[in-house]
Amino acid sequence: MIVKTIKSYKRIEAIDITNTISKEAENIGNGIMLIYVPHTTAAITINEAYDPSVMDDLMEKVSSLVPYSKNYRHLEGNSDAHIKSSLIGNSVQLIVENGNLILGRWQGIFFLEFDGPRDRKIFIKVLR
Amino acid sequence: MIVKTIKSYKRIEAIDITNTISKEAENIGNGIMLIYVPHTTAAITINEAYDPSVMDDLMEKVSSLVPYSKNYRHLEGNSDAHIKSSLIGNSVQLIVENGNLILGRWQGIFFLEFDGPRDRKIFIKVLR
Amino acid sequence: MIVKTIKSYKRIEAIDITNTISKEAENIGNGIMLIYVPHTTAAITINEAYDPSVMDDLMEKVSSLVPYSKNYRHLEGNSDAHIKSSLIGNSVQLIVENGNLILGRWQGIFFLEFDGPRDRKIFIKVLR
Numbered sequence: 001m002i003v004k005t006i007k008s009y010k011r012i013e014a015i016d017i018t019n020t021i022s023k024e025a026e027n028i029g030n031g032i033m034l035i036y037v038p039h040t041t042a043a044i045t046i047n048e049a050y051d052p053s054v055m056d057d058l059m060e061k062v063s064s065l066v067p068y069s070k071n072y073r074h075l076e077g078n079s080d081a082h083i084k085s086s087l088i089g090n091s092v093q094l095i096v097e098n099g100n101l102i103l104g105r106w107q108g109i110f111f112l113e114f115d116g117p118r119d120r121k122i123f124i125k126v127l128r
Numbered sequence: 129m130i131v132k133t134i135k136s137y138k139r140i141e142a143i144d145i146t147n148t149i150s151k152e153a154e155n156i157g158n159g160i161m162l163i164y165v166p167h168t169t170a171a172i173t174i175n176e177a178y179d180p181s182v183m184d185d186l187m188e189k190v191s192s193l194v195p196y197s198k199n200y201r202h203l204e205g206n207s208d209a210h211i212k213s214s215l216i217g218n219s220v221q222l223i224v225e226n227g228n229l230i231l232g233r234w235q236g237i238f239f240l241e242f243d244g245p246r247d248r249k250i251f252i253k254v255l256r
Numbered sequence: 257m258i259v260k261t262i263k264s265y266k267r268i269e270a271i272d273i274t275n276t277i278s279k280e281a282e283n284i285g286n287g288i289m290l291i292y293v294p295h296t297t298a299a300i301t302i303n304e305a306y307d308p309s310v311m312d313d314l315m316e317k318v319s320s321l322v323p324y325s326k327n328y329r330h331l332e333g334n335s336d337a338h339i340k341s342s343l344i345g346n347s348v349q350l351i352v353e354n355g356n357l358i359l360g361r362w363q364g365i366f367f368l369e370f371d372g373p374r375d376r377k378i379f380i381k382v383l384r
Contacts, residue, residue, distance in 0.1 A: 129353055168302075193321060201309035210310045
């Protein structure tokens with residue numbers, strides 16, 4: 001298992017981690033990478049990396065569907081972040097061939113911070 | 129493939145299955161476990177297991193976004209459950225190292241019942 | 257990696273690809289299939305395949321939660337499709353045993369088009 005650290009700077013932030021994952025893929029040859037987020041107030045998704053406004057739209061829409069509020073049962077004030085995490089999901093799987101990460105033309109990989117700023121981690125597990 | 133049975137007692141219920149999965153991991157050594165829900169009105173997610181109110185908040189919010197209603201095309205009265213299932217997802221992947229399930233500090237694994245009470249199953253497939 | 261082409265005919269459309277995946281499974285024996293969507297305005301999900309109105313309900317509900325609108329930052333007019341893609345997810349994992357795709361009784365596999373009509377692809381990676 002490979003562990004990578006990620007630093008977020010805002011409460012809600014989409015961080016493009018495509019380059020980090022792509023570099024790890026070089027050593028893999030052929031297989032699948034599981035990218036696993038060990039946190040409960042963050043998520044990971046694959047979406048357009050070319051125009052950053054796509055991620056702005058995603059984060060705004062998710063925040064309007066699940067708004068920040070003190071009116072949840074969980075008393076830490078971050079229930080919205082937990083809910084967003086389960087709606088998006090905490091892992092993605094990626095195909096690697098000949099050391100190349102296989103992504104669609106417009107795809108990038110994004111760590112989604114919903115309760116930052118924080119020091120975060122991702123776990124990478126490779127299967128061949 | 130390993131098959132495990134789960135019993136739900138309410139229409140909507142989050143069931144912590146972390147211990148069940150953790151016990152299976154002991155026999156695995158190193159690899160990935162795919163936990164697969166073979167139902168279309170249930171789901172599986174990874175989120176905070178320490179304070180149960182997090183799951184209460186999640187289930188309430190998902191039910192307010194996709195309310196129970198007879199006004200769907202599907203005539204069995206459980207379209208809300210099908211939609212919730214696809215929003216959350218029907219599988220998770222977990223890393224196992226030296227027989228230990230790798231989870232973040234606050235993470236647990238939850239079977240989400242959206243149309244219970246029912247006898248349910250999960251399928252576990254291991255890749256090394 | 258196996259590449260399959262899919263053709264959509266509407267802007268929003270759920271396409272049942274269960275037979276396509278099932279045929280590929282015949283050559284696999286035992287393992288996991290990762291079905292990966294390399295697009296950022298489409299998704300993939302597993303849900304009821306028996307009554308098509310379940311998918312109609314899903315697509316309508318997702319479209320009411322994330323409506324088509326020009327009022328997003330991304331100027332191509334399809335931000336709703338990108339957001340829907342991340343809410344549902346761009347991959348599923350399936351168990352194969354003795355060449356048989358393991359699905360629950362009511363389950364089918366659906367390619368979800370959110371910005372068609374288009375020529376689309378799915379990537380299939382097998383791990384044994």
